[in-house]
Amino acid sequence: METLVNGFKTNRAFAVTSLLVLLLLAIALAAPVLAPFDPTHAEMKDAFLEPGMSHLFGTDKLGRDCFSRVLYGARASLSGVLFLVCSVFVVGTTMGVLSGYFGGKVDVVIMRISDMMISFPGMILAIAVAGIMGGSLVNAVIALTIVSWTKYARLARSLVLKVKRRDFVEAAIVNGGTPTHILWTHILPNILPMMVITAAADIGALMMELAGLSFLGFGSQPPAPEWGLMLNEGRQQLQTAPWLMFFPGLAIFITVMVFNLWGDNLRDVLDPRNDAE
Amino acid sequence: MKKLFKVSAAAAMIGLLAFAAAGCGGGDKKATITNNMVKFGVTNFADNLDPSDNFFSWVVMRYGLGECLVKFDNKMNSTPWLADKWSISDDKLTWTFHINDKVKFSNGDKLTAEIAKESLERTFKLSNRAQSIFEYDEIKADGQNLIIKTKKPTPSLPGMLADPLFIIIDTKVTNRDIKKEGPICTGPYAVKTYSKAKAVMVRNENYWDGAVPFKNAEIPTIDDPNTRAMALQKGEIDFAINIASGDLQLFKDKNKYNISEIASLRTVLAQINMNEGRPLHDPKVRSALIQCLDRETYNKVLLKDTFIPGKAPVPPSLDYGFDQLKDPNAYNPENAKKLLAEAGWKDSDGDGYVDKGGKNLEIDFVFYSGRAELPLYAEATQADAKKIGIKVNMKNVDYNVLDPMRQRGEFDLCISNILTANTGDPEVYLNWYWKTNVNGSQPQNSTGYSNAKYDALSDKLAVEFDPAKRREYMIEMQQILLDDGAALFFGYPKTNMVSKKGLQNANIYPADYYWLTKDIAPKN
Numbered sequence: 001m002e003t004l005v006n007g008f009k010t011n012r013a014f015a016v017t018s019l020l021v022l023l024l025l026a027i028a029l030a031a032p033v034l035a036p037f038d039p040t041h042a043e044m045k046d047a048f049l050e051p052g053m054s055h056l057f058g059t060d061k062l063g064r065d066c067f068s069r070v071l072y073g074a075r076a077s078l079s080g081v082l083f084l085v086c087s088v089f090v091v092g093t094t095m096g097v098l099s100g101y102f103g104g105k106v107d108v109v110i111m112r113i114s115d116m117m118i119s120f121p122g123m124i125l126a127i128a129v130a131g132i133m134g135g136s137l138v139n140a141v142i143a144l145t146i147v148s149w150t151k152y153a154r155l156a157r158s159l160v161l162k163v164k165r166r167d168f169v170e171a172a173i174v175n176g177g178t179p180t181h182i183l184w185t186h187i188l189p190n191i192l193p194m195m196v197i198t199a200a201a202d203i204g205a206l207m208m209e210l211a212g213l214s215f216l217g218f219g220s221q222p223p224a225p226e227w228g229l230m231l232n233e234g235r236q237q238l239q240t241a242p243w244l245m246f247f248p249g250l251a252i253f254i255t256v257m258v259f260n261l262w263g264d265n266l267r268d269v270l271d272p273r274n275d276a277e
Numbered sequence: 278m279k280k281l282f283k284v285s286a287a288a289a290m291i292g293l294l295a296f297a298a299a300g301c302g303g304g305d306k307k308a309t310i311t312n313n314m315v316k317f318g319v320t321n322f323a324d325n326l327d328p329s330d331n332f333f334s335w336v337v338m339r340y341g342l343g344e345c346l347v348k349f350d351n352k353m354n355s356t357p358w359l360a361d362k363w364s365i366s367d368d369k370l371t372w373t374f375h376i377n378d379k380v381k382f383s384n385g386d387k388l389t390a391e392i393a394k395e396s397l398e399r400t401f402k403l404s405n406r407a408q409s410i411f412e413y414d415e416i417k418a419d420g421q422n423l424i425i426k427t428k429k430p431t432p433s434l435p436g437m438l439a440d441p442l443f444i445i446i447d448t449k450v451t452n453r454d455i456k457k458e459g460p461i462c463t464g465p466y467a468v469k470t471y472s473k474a475k476a477v478m479v480r481n482e483n484y485w486d487g488a489v490p491f492k493n494a495e496i497p498t499i500d501d502p503n504t505r506a507m508a509l510q511k512g513e514i515d516f517a518i519n520i521a522s523g524d525l526q527l528f529k530d531k532n533k534y535n536i537s538e539i540a541s542l543r544t545v546l547a548q549i550n551m552n553e554g555r556p557l558h559d560p561k562v563r564s565a566l567i568q569c570l571d572r573e574t575y576n577k578v579l580l581k582d583t584f585i586p587g588k589a590p591v592p593p594s595l596d597y598g599f600d601q602l603k604d605p606n607a608y609n610p611e612n613a614k615k616l617l618a619e620a621g622w623k624d625s626d627g628d629g630y631v632d633k634g635g636k637n638l639e640i641d642f643v644f645y646s647g648r649a650e651l652p653l654y655a656e657a658t659q660a661d662a663k664k665i666g667i668k669v670n671m672k673n674v675d676y677n678v679l680d681p682m683r684q685r686g687e688f689d690l691c692i693s694n695i696l697t698a699n700t701g702d703p704e705v706y707l708n709w710y711w712k713t714n715v716n717g718s719q720p721q722n723s724t725g726y727s728n729a730k731y732d733a734l735s736d737k738l739a740v741e742f743d744p745a746k747r748r749e750y751m752i753e754m755q756q757i758l759l760d761d762g763a764a765l766f767f768g769y770p771k772t773n774m775v776s777k778k779g780l781q782n783a784n785i786y787p788a789d790y791y792w793l794t795k796d797i798a799p800k801n
Binding site: 221 | 502503506507521523524526527571574575578579646649652653656657659660661663671673
């Protein structure tokens with residue numbers, strides 16, 4: 001934690017991107033206050049209005065205000081992707097740590113399962129899972145977790161293997177430490193920075209996958225405002241009402257870019273300390 | 278020096294790539310249409326070209342390959358085609374169709390009544406849909422006279438024979454793979470190659486009914502409506518079927534395109550499940566739901582005036598009293614709220630939805646997205662129903678799943694886009710969805726709707742030959758459906774054919790069957 005705070009003070013790029021991330025989260029939280037209209041209220045006589053004074057981003061096919069929908073969409077998209085990253089992180093890291101620390105049969109089983117998952121094209125499997133369970137944001141998150149945990153498991157496993165051979169771990173084992181204690185006190189803190197960096201850098205990519213699933217109809221369902229779903233709804237009017245796709249697309253672009261930059265800077269802040277050891 | 282070399286090498290590479298990219302793409306948009314080739318962009322569901330398989334006969338006819346004994350004109354009257362006249366016996370059971378002497382198949386064989394008989398019998402043998410259209414005791418052939426004896430008096434037999442299911446094929450040809458190569462038929466075009474993704478047709482040099490304008494026709498399948506519109510814009514195709522409402526304004530320039538647009542014979546309706554225990558069992562709730570939907574705005578604004586607002590079961594493109602029918606459930610959201618209150622529904626917990634006995638008024642709306650307007654109507658219904666406190670849950674399913682769900686009654690609302698006059702008049706349509714379902718007699722009617730007066734009218738209609746009386750019965754039946762709130766009629770699609778200026782007679786017909794006709798020709 002101190003490294004983060006130090007990094008914030010010394011690395012200007014990290015400070016700037018962190019503030020941008022906080023700004024995005026603040027906008028998402030403050031959507032009910034900022035949005036001029038109810039995002040699901042359909043004033044159908046006002047359908048397909050161009051962006052203008054009364055509707056900043058125009059209206060969509062049912063006359064709903066696009067600006068309000070983009071703001072509320074931030075809540076769905078951001079909460080979805082953060083929840084997704086957390087669940088992938090927890091599942092992947094746990095599997096990797098168990099596999100790396102205990103070795104033997106546990107390792108073989110977990111790694112073969114992860115091999116199976118890797119050999120599947122990820123998006124297709126996510127579509128299949130979401131198709132079977134029905135379309136909703138929660139199911140899309142579950143589907144993407146199922147296909148994405150393997151990267152973290154492999155990374156965690158290789159880190160654990162590296163740390164396991166260190167002197168202090170062997171000393172702890174000799175001193176009679178239980179596996180739980182060793183994992184929690186010695187192993188995890190040493191692999192966590194790398195894992196967190198990977199997760200942060202992945203937020204952007206996972207946001208795209210979540211939006212992609214919603215675009216295909218397997219994520220959020222109408223009338224929920226969510227950026228990927230709004231892209232799909234605007235697709236049919238691409239030539240006649242391009243603002244329907246432009247603004248959600250821009251929102252996704254900005255969010256992904258901000259998170260990617262933040263992840264890069266996070267690596268700069270956390271990594272140099274690791275390399276020094 | 279090295280750095281300069283690297284930079285200039287990179288620049289040269291980029292320049293070369295740009296040149297290469299500019300070389301491809303960009304067709305000749307100004308190409309005029311000649312007799313040699315026409316390209317037609319369509320939607321296509323046919324896996325093969327066997328007319329007795331599924332509904333694939335529609336594609337056989339749409340592509341200019343197959344023809345029937347009877348044809349529908351612009352007013353859906355039965356007119357001569359392969360049969361040039363017909364008559365009925367006094368006991369109303371025996372029909373005599375005279376086959377036009379001039380008709381030849383594309384391989385030169387003459388069409389006789391014997392071949393027509395074998396073709397019809399083949400259809401009845403291979404397709405189980407044939408006998409749901411009509412039933413016969415026997416078919417006889419006498420020279421050019423085809424004699425059909427029906428089981429019961431069948432007033433609409435000529436119209437029924439116009440259904441593409443009864444396309445006449447040359448049954449003398451036995452060594453042909455009908456599924457892959459298509460049958461030998463009498464139409465203006467013959468098949469060179471066929472796949473679901475693209476058909477290549479050639480002129481039938483033996484066509485019996487005049488000169489065929491084009492030597493070749495390519496028919497690529499472009500199911501996505503926006504892609505189809507873009508293909509027409511770029512000139513990759515010369516004309517296209519059913520351009521979507523959002524894209525029609527791209528073709529408004531009369532110097533470049535023709536739009537042939539008519540009201541189709543289709544109705545987009547949602548069946549209402551009114552069985553016991555369902556929320557819509559209560560007629561007041563049904564009325565409230567229908568009255569809260571602003572169908573005028575859905576069709577004029579959301580669908581950009583490409584659909585006609587819904588009111589009655591039979592669309593206004595057919596003359597069955599559309600204007601004189603009275604809709605007791607016209608748009609009236611205030612009255613809708615009143616009706617809900619009268620039925621005992623109140624929002625007691627302030628969540629925006631009315632409830633009774635602790636449960637919200639929730640209904641499941643089943644739809645599919647194969648047709649662009651269906652999800653739109655579903656979402657608009659959800660938005661408008663929310664305003665009077667009804668919660669609508671949208672269930673998007675695959676079309677293959679929707680039909681069995683409909684037959685099992687697993688829905689509160691189930692929407693589809695239905696052809697109302699596939700045999701020339703709406704009798705079959707009015708029976709399929711609203712006549713009482715006795716032991717599976719009307720499997721499409723699982724809504725629990727049953728009205729004895731309606732059934733009695735339907736029985737009288739089945740054997741009535743006088744067209745004026747038939748019309749009266751069907752108007753009465755429609756009024757019963759409107760008074761009972763039997764279904765939600767959203768709108769009637771307009772169907773269109775958009776073509777480049779260089780084509781003439783690329784016109785759309787009310788029946789879905791006639792697309793590539795012998796009249797479509799280059800404009801000189």
